[in-house]
Amino acid sequence: MEIICRNLSFSYAGSDGPIFSGLDLSISGAGFFSFFGFSGSGKSTLARLIAGLLTPESGQIIKHDLSRGLFSYNTERLPGWLPVGEHLKRVTADGREEMLKRLLSEFGLTSLTGHKFLKLSMGQKNRVNLVRYLVQDFDLLILDEVLANVDEPSRNSILSFIKKNFPEKSFIYISHNVSEVAVFSKEVFVLPQEGTGALSDLVSLSGLDLDHPKKAERGRVQEKMLEILQASSESKKHLKQ
Amino acid sequence: MRLVQFIVIFLTGLCILLAVKYLAGLSDYLIPPPEEISFFLFNKAGDFLFPALNTTIVAIAGHVLAILIAVIVAFWARTGSRISNMVKTAAYNLQAYPVVAIAPIVFIFLGDGLSSRLLIASLICYFPLLLSFLGIFSDPVTDVEHFFRETGRMDAVTELSIRVFENLDKIITVITGSGTLAMVGTIVAEFLAATNGIGYVIRKSLYQNNLAAILSSLFFIGLCSSLYLMAVEAAGRMIKKKIAA
Structure with missing residues (x-):
């Protein structure tokens, strides 16, 4: 499975400016991918563009070996x-x-x-x-904050179960929780904070790709979390002002 | 509650009428005395109760017919196609027209029998029902429907079931409200030209200047109308309770 976004631009009708402008992104293979960012950074918009629920103003979304992708969100x-x-x-x-x-x-x-x-x-x-x-x-399941109201231990055991039992599937997981993103993800795409301009590029970081937080060394998790948070604040440089 | 409300309102109106009679010293010919009103209400109850039941049955039949047609048309027109948009526009424009005004034409073509009363009752409550159903059936409930669309499981029956379930309170209110309209439509039709029903009795009483008979007619039709609307509301409550259980 491969998803390639090329030169993607998008803005909501009536908004001040575009959310994305010439954005490139590539996701390939099975596993757990995450979109991380603060509220309003465009994570859900990007996921909805990939799912085909929104149409980009310009640019392309190319999908290879993807016969069925599903999009789920938390208020369903x-x-x-x-x-x-x-x-x-x-x-x-x-x-x-x-x-x-x-x-x-x-x-x-x-x-x-x-x-x-x-x-x-x-x-x-x-x-x-x-x-x-x-x-x-499905080949790809996009999970847009689907566990937003679930307590942390349950969330960990659910994500752990998914990782163990669906190794051949691809997931895009959207979350505000930096520790679970750091632990479970194969790759983390970091989006910058809201209201800072149109996003042209994402910061891509490797995650720890573990199937349970207990398997991670505490130091490594904290290091990865810090890396993601730093990328989130530094990613302003990826904005077109 | 609806029945109690009706009886309180009827008795209040009657008291005001009698107060005006005695304060202004009006004749028994204009406003009959309490004994005459009670004679018509109790001793001649059958003369008014059966026509009132007749009217109620026609109104219920007309109401059910209007609901069925409105559901079918709104379901068909919900898609947003060019034809469905035409139906919506036509419904909005037609509902502004006073349907009672075309009642004489209905009587000319269909005569003064059951079919005319039924048609007028249906027509009067049809457009408000259609507009409400159109609004409900064409308004997506995204949070529930999304899964069915994503997984290719959405069909017309599922879509309708979701939208009806999510708007059940609104639908029950609309149906109850239109029940009153159906009753009004039937009485107006009978008042105009029919040879049956409480409207016909009121027309005859009017020609005889018999206010006691008119008051008695109003009491029995109010009673039947309240009971019908109570039954509709009770059915709505039962459905909601069953679904929520």
Whole structure:
């Protein structure tokens, strides 16, 4: 799987200026890629452009060996008239029923399958939504802050499960959490802060690419986190003023 | 609650009318005394209750017909195509036209029977229903629909189910409101030319200057109307409760 963005420019109608101007980006192979940046830096916009939910004003997004990419975000809701278990059964791709059972168990949702979506907590809603994407056929899954309301230990075990069980798939993970981005990602694309101009280039850093935070040396994680945070503040130089 | 409200309003109106009668010293011919009103309300109840039920049944049938047609048209017109935009524009323009004004034409073509009353009842509540359904059916619920679009699972039935579910409160309010319109439409139709129903009874009473009979008619049609709207609201509550459980 390969995604190449060339000379990408985009602005929202009625906004002061473009968010991206001549942006280049390349993602290739399976694994966990992250977009890191502060609120309003354009992470979701970039992900939506890659997913085809937004159209760039100019430039190209070339996709190779990508038959199916999916985009998921944290405020998604399930239809309210069905219990979540029934909905999940109905939308599970053929042959993935066993994976559904495992995911429900690993994500701590087995006891909630008889509940309606409205009655779940925010964190449970996030987990149920993620499960239904993971039981689809996909090559690339974009996760736009899909675990925003989940507590940190659960987030770590979920990301750990995904990394162990979907090694042949590609993920673009969008998060504000620098430590999980540092630990789990194969490559981190850092976006600068909001309101500093049109972004022309991203800072690309290698991540630790581990499948659990416990496997990381504390010093290495802190070093990587610092590197990402520094790149985030230094990345102003990649802006076209 | 709706029934209690109606009875309180009716009794208040009656008291005001009688107060005016006695304070201004108006004749029994103009405003009948309480004994005459109660005679019509209790002793002659059947003369008004059955026509009121007749009107209510026609209004319910017209209301159901209007809901069905509005759902079908709004579902078909929700897509944003050129034809659907034409339907929306036509609905907006037509709803501004007083449908009651075309009632005489309906009577000329269909006569003074059931079909005319049914058609006028439907027409009067149809356009507000259509406009509301058009708005609801063509407004995407992105947070719920996104998954179905992403995974290629979205079909017309799923889309409709999501939009109806997410707007259930609005739909119940619109249906209840249009129920009153259907009742008004039927009475107006009967008042104009029909030979059945409470509107016809009111017209006859008007020609006889019989205010006691008119008041009795108003009481029974108000009663039937309140009961019908209560039933619609109760059905809405039941549906919501069942879905939320």
